[in-house]
Amino acid sequence: MAKPKVGFYWCASCGGCEEAVVDLADVVLKVVEAVDIVLWPVAMDFKRSDVEAMADGEMAVCFVNGAIRTSEQLEMAELLRKKAGLLVAFGSCAHTGGIPGLANLYDKDEILARAYDTVPTVVNPEKARPQPETAVPEGTVTLPVFHESVNTLDQTVPVDYYLPGCPPPVELIVNAVMAILEGKLPPKGAVLAPDTALCTDCPRKESKPEKLSITEFKRPYQIMIDPEQCLLAQGLLCLGPATRAGCGSACIKGNMPCTGCLGPTSRVKDYGAKALSAMASILDAKEEETMDAVVASIADPAGTFYRYSLPASLLYQKIG
Amino acid sequence: MTKGLIMTDGNATWEPRIVAFFCNWCTYTASDLAGTSRMTYAPNTRVIRVMCSGRLDPQFILDAFRRGADGVLIGGCHPGDCHYQEGNYKALRRFRLLRRLLRQMGIEDGRVRLEWISASEGDRVQKVTNEMTEQVRRMGPLKLAAIPTPVHAGVAVE
Numbered sequence A: 001m002a003k004p005k006v007g008f009y010w011c012a013s014c015g016g017c018e019e020a021v022v023d024l025a026d027v028v029l030k031v032v033e034a035v036d037i038v039l040w041p042v043a044m045d046f047k048r049s050d051v052e053a054m055a056d057g058e059m060a061v062c063f064v065n066g067a068i069r070t071s072e073q074l075e076m077a078e079l080l081r082k083k084a085g086l087l088v089a090f091g092s093c094a095h096t097g098g099i100p101g102l103a104n105l106y107d108k109d110e111i112l113a114r115a116y117d118t119v120p121t122v123v124n125p126e127k128a129r130p131q132p133e134t135a136v137p138e139g140t141v142t143l144p145v146f147h148e149s150v151n152t153l154d155q156t157v158p159v160d161y162y163l164p165g166c167p168p169p170v171e172l173i174v175n176a177v178m179a180i181l182e183g184k185l186p187p188k189g190a191v192l193a194p195d196t197a198l199c200t201d202c203p204r205k206e207s208k209p210e211k212l213s214i215t216e217f218k219r220p221y222q223i224m225i226d227p228e229q230c231l232l233a234q235g236l237l238c239l240g241p242a243t244r245a246g247c248g249s250a251c252i253k254g255n256m257p258c259t260g261c262l263g264p265t266s267r268v269k270d271y272g273a274k275a276l277s278a279m280a281s282i283l284d285a286k287e288e289e290t291m292d293a294v295v296a297s298i299a300d301p302a303g304t305f306y307r308y309s310l311p312a313s314l315l316y317q318k319i320g
Numbered sequence B: 001m002t003k004g005l006i007m008t009d010g011n012a013t014w015e016p017r018i019v020a021f022f023c024n025w026c027t028y029t030a031s032d033l034a035g036t037s038r039m040t041y042a043p044n045t046r047v048i049r050v051m052c053s054g055r056l057d058p059q060f061i062l063d064a065f066r067r068g069a070d071g072v073l074i075g076g077c078h079p080g081d082c083h084y085q086e087g088n089y090k091a092l093r094r095f096r097l098l099r100r101l102l103r104q105m106g107i108e109d110g111r112v113r114l115e116w117i118s119a120s121e122g123d124r125v126q127k128v129t130n131e132m133t134e135q136v137r138r139m140g141p142l143k144l145a146a147i148p149t150p151v152h153a154g155v156a157v158e
Helices: A014-023 A027-036 A050-054 A071-083 A090-095 A101-106 A106-120 A172-183 A269-283 A288-295 A301-305 B029-037 B056-066 B087-104 B122-139
Strands: A005-010 A036-039 A061-066 A069-071 A085-092 A132-134 A139-142 A144-153 A161-162 B005-008 B010-013 B018-023 B043-048 B069-074 B112-116
Touching: A005 A014, A005 A050, A014 A172, A027 A139, A027 A172, A036 A050, A036 A061, A036 A069, A050 A071, A061 A071, A061 A090, A069 A071, A069 B056, A071 A085, A085 A090, A090 A101, A090 A161, A101 A301, A132 A144, A161 A172, A269 A301, A269 B087, A288 B087, A301 B087, B018 B029, B018 B056, B018 B122, B029 B069, B029 B122, B043 B122, B056 B069, B056 B087, B069 B087, B069 B122, B087 B112, B112 B122
Parallel strands: A005 A036, A005 A061, A061 A085, A085 A161, B018 B043, B018 B069, B069 B112
Antiparallel strands: A069 A144, A132 A139, B005 B010
């Protein structure tokens, strides 16, 4: 029997998701035994024409990481959707927009002006901007078009499953690959991770007080962090109460608070609003006069609560 | 077509749409009183009764904006008067934090308002509703960018 064909592809991402595949370590050998990798730009030499030459649905599954910001990424997402039986949004950026999704706090012109003009290391007196087409003596050279906003993968093409995380935890990747190989998949549209909040798995949950009450949120550099006690009880902004479990509490074990990369559980529509609600609820402030000072200890609410999910949020993009 | 357009004398004009979340025990009762007292006020609010202002999930406010509201008004019991002891304090904390997030997203302070209105203050419902309607009218329609429709396995989901 021919081995199922598998592809990996990247769009607007940092490469960390590719690293997660490498982190499979010796397990990756088992995966390679069971499947044929037919596309993996970061590690192997395949061209777009190789993908175009495939029959529709020929690839059993394609894992796509990264958000969608350019016309090239959109074209590849559409092409891979056609060629793959199952399309899996791999990692926070493909799932909910991720860090690149924070670009939706700015409009396209602001971003281009920053990158091509006002960054101190840039010298660009003609104020040149990247053009989709440029005539040169040899002919016309082209660049992908930079879209108005960042989109999640499922805002551009139909997605079958989601592997959350920044990057997805090894255990979740292994479980997903095994489930695909054995044909034991949940209903389409599912996030391939537990559907509980991280606090239920937290190794520090016994030290969480009955009632949390915080007068000022502190940032990790401001205090000596106790390695045993609940991070919220220490005044750190830990998003465990609002974030999906499945990471093995990796950050907590590294003595750092959860920043919410696995996104919301299935009952939540807007991760940032829910996380904001959870944090505001445990603040200890009643007087209208003092409340703003307490609330101000969260320096950047949009960046904190939508760190990985602005394009997937109800507001989607800053009003220009 | 621009949202919120209504026909007046054959001309299409824009009217502000305001979603009002009123708590069952104080502000909703106050708006009942305003009604039975035959007070007139701007018809631009759509009132949604919640048991407590503390029940108000910030998702409701964002969803209201996403579904076409130009402003959101929240009414709860005065500090110390909450039927559930402290729900209104919780609402206030969420409101203050959410307002900062909304500013970052380009939604001005005038589009969200939190007011303490007790069950006997029907006249305050009238005043606040009128003020908010005029304020949002001056600000104009909220112009949120449209979200590309998410699709799962070929089926568009809400």
